[in-house]
Amino acid sequence: MTHSQVLQLQTDQHFLFALLGVSCVMLLWCLLFTVVCYVVIGLFSVVLTVVISFINTLGVIFLPHPVWLFWHSSQRRTAAKALMRLQDTYQLDTNTISTGELPGSSSVASLTVDDCFDLGKVAYSEADYYHTELWMAQALKQLDQGETPGLMDTVTILEYLSYSIYQQGEVERALNFTKRLLELDPTHQRANMNLKHYEYLLSEQKVEAMEEDERRQKRESRGQTDDLLKYEQLCRGEGTGMSEFVSPKNVCILLQTFNVFFVQIYVSFTEISEKGRFLLYHRLRRATVHDPQTGKLTTAHYRVSKSAWLKAYEHPVLDKINQRIGDITGLDVTTAEDLQVANYGIGGQYEPHFDFGQKGELYAFEESGTGNRIATWLFYMSDVPAGGATVFTKVGVTVWPIKGTAVFWYNLYPSGEGDYQTRHAACPVLVGSKWVSNKWIRERGQEFRRRCGLQETD
Numbered sequence: 116m117t118h119s120q121v122l123q124l125q126t127d128q129h130f131l132f133a134l135l136g137v138s139c140v141m142l143l144w145c146l147l148f149t150v151v152c153y154v155v156i157g158l159f160s161v162v163l164t165v166v167i168s169f170i171n172t173l174g175v176i177f178l179p180h181p182v183w184l185f186w187h188s189s190q191r192r193t194a195a196k197a198l199m200r201l202q203d204t205y206q207l208d209t210n211t212i213s214t215g216e217l218p219g220s221s222s223v224a225s226l227t228v229d230d231c232f233d234l235g236k237v238a239y240s241e242a243d244y245y246h247t248e249l250w251m252a253q254a255l256k257q258l259d260q261g262e263t264p265g266l267m268d269t270v271t272i273l274e275y276l277s278y279s280i281y282q283q284g285e286v287e288r289a290l291n292f293t294k295r296l297l298e299l300d301p302t303h304q305r306a307n308m309n310l311k312h313y314e315y316l317l318s319e320q321k322v323e324a325m326e327e328d329e330r331r332q333k334r335e336s337r338g339q340t341d342d343l344l345k346y347e348q349l350c351r352g353e354g355t356g357m358s359e360f361v362s363p364k365n366v367c368i369l370l371q372t373f374n375v376f377f378v379q380i381y382v383s384f385t386e387i388s389e390k391g392r393f394l395l396y397h398r399l400r401r402a403t404v405h406d407p408q409t410g411k412l413t414t415a416h417y418r419v420s421k422s423a424w425l426k427a428y429e430h431p432v433l434d435k436i437n438q439r440i441g442d443i444t445g446l447d448v449t450t451a452e453d454l455q456v457a458n459y460g461i462g463g464q465y466e467p468h469f470d471f472g473q474k475g476e477l478y479a480f481e482e483s484g485t486g487n488r489i490a491t492w493l494f495y496m497s498d499v500p501a502g503g504a505t506v507f508t509k510v511g512v513t514v515w516p517i518k519g520t521a522v523f524w525y526n527l528y529p530s531g532e533g534d535y536q537t538r539h540a541a542c543p544v545l546v547g548s549k550w551v552s553n554k555w556i557r558e559r560g561q562e563f564r565r566r567c568g569l570q571e572t573d
């Protein structure tokens with residue numbers, strides 16, 4: 116190695132060490148900066164909270180807390196999802212929702228272009244392109260009808276619209292909307308790229324040949340299971356209704372479908388409706404379900420309501436109710452669960468489920484030593500102006516809530532086996548609020564009241 120090569124090597128080494136040194140110093144600076152930012156933001160938020168609280172105490176103007184702002188946006192997302200649930204279940208078109216002309220409702224509250232855009236954006240963030248398309252198209256329609264644009268402009272809406280249509284496999288329609296966008300903004304980079312991409316797909320016939328019918332079917336079912344589609348269908352009343360079988364007398368009407376007995380009863384028990392609610396106002400909590408994996412109670416998107424348990428000693432009327440249920444059903448209610456009162460707001464629902472503990476998950480009922488839920492007594496404590504029916508998805512029955520009535524059914528065969536025909540659900544409330552109470556009756560104590568069956572499905 117020559118002298119000049121050695122010198123070169125040393126210079127290179129010095130350069131590398133210098134670079135390493137600078138990188139380390141920069142890294143330290145970045146770390147320091149992050150920590151400082153964290154502390155400053157923390158301090159800032161404390162100061163902001165104090166200032167906001169102080170201004171609010173003056174009572175001149177009300178400022179929301181920053182955490183509330185975040186909470187508000189998450190509430191908005193939840194509300195958006197509830198609205199789309201209602202839209203699907205009751206097959207409401209976006210225009211009906213946007214103009215506020217809901218069935219059973221007299222109040223007219225309309226949505227702005229920005230509201231429609233927001234709804235589409237929530238759907239988009241969940242990769243739900245079906246609803247993205249519907250809401251972006253509604254936003255566009257309102258703009259085309261001359262509504263003054265808010266924060267959202269036609270170009271942005273067109274971009275979301277064409278992309279969601281493309282995602283659903285309709286390249287030609289996506290291309291048309293992209294062309295419309297480019298007429299408004301010819302230099303839009305993404306739209307120009309998309310245009311080329313769509314044209315390429317169409318020219319090379321790369322688009323999967325999916326029949327129009329098949330595509331429509333796929334869109335309409337939104338990837339939902341048959342069980343959920345049946346649930347929605349029954350919620351709209353497209354099945355056997357029970358209300359016509361009920362007469363306003365204190366009698367039970369029996370309808371036997373397959374193995375399930377339903378009884379809708381006028382119980383003329385106004386106290387439960389009035390007192391039950393009164394006792395509860397401060398105790399209602401978001402309803403939970405058992406997580407089959409962990410066995411723990413948790414909230415779930417498929418059960419949206421608030422509920423609370425009422426113990427018999429809390430009010431004389433609760434004791435009376437227990438006795439009445441016992442007298443009518445002939446079952447022992449001393450082993451039954453406390454009365455659970457539930458309230459569903461707009462969009463509140465409980466998707467298809469069984470009330471009994473299934474094999475392998477009986478732990479939920481094992482602790483009490485009173486056995487599985489042999490039967491369900493469901494009290495309707497309010498009328499519901501629209502939506503909110505109880506539906507039995509396997510047997511195809513819809514029960515409309517009528518204040519002062521109750522439904523009763525056995526969840527188990529006399530053999531103790533779960534009856535899978537009892538699959539049922541609470542439909543989303545469309546207008547108003549739904550109040551119900553449940554009494555789940557247990558197996559213990561019924562040994563001499565309901566004869567055992569020898570066959571599994573006896």
Ligand SMILES: O=C(O)CCC(=O)C(=O)O
Nearest residue numbers: 465504505540541551553
């Ligand atoms: O509210 C209803 O209609 C049904 C409620 C239900 O099935 C339940 O709470 O288990």
Ligand SMILES: [Fe+2]
Nearest residue numbers: 468469470539
């Ligand atoms: Fe249930």
